[in-house]
Amino acid sequence: MSVWPAWEVRENDAALTWCNVRLSFDDGARVDLLAVVGDGCVAIEDVRAQPALSLDDLAVLADWIEDPLLEACEGAAGPAGAVSRDGHPEAGHPEKRHARPARLRGIEGRYFVAGEYRAAQQAGRDPVLAVMSATGHSRRRALRLIAGARDAGLLTARHARR
Secondary structure (H helix, E strand, O other): OEEEEEEEEEEOOEEEEEEEEEEEOOOOOEEEEEEEEEOOEEEEEEEEEEOOOOHHHHHHHHHHHHHHHHHHHHHHOOOOOOEOOOOOEOOOOOOOOOOOOOOOOHHHHHHHHHHHHHHHHHHOOOHHHHHHHHHOOOHHHHHHHHHHHHHOOOOOOOOOOO
16 A cells, blocks of 8 residues: 655644555555545545445445555644754744745746746646646636736747637
């Protein structure tokens, strides 16, 4: 079983961690899922299995992953502003944290979006997801930012005009 945190949401002292989980079996079967861990509870958000799981297997899936998932995700998610023994903030847990980076306005923002978009294209990644990740905005807002960069002439047109 492999577990890696996808993202974390903190509000006051509470934290919810979304984790990607992969179960691989000796016979080649595989189960990928997205789970939410918080307050000692595990909730399964999305499941993909190859071959498909039976209803009985799906019913016991949470029991298979609960203990290892709680250990992996809650161990990584301490309270906000956690402090180590020497009194310094722990790595990965800054004292002040924002959901998204400070927004660049105007032409600086358009240059930033265009740069992220082009870098993702050159790396062979999804450019819209790269802009979403860099700005912290939803897909719809990221598409609007990309359109603004296109309108400013910083990105090529989506379709060739005839």
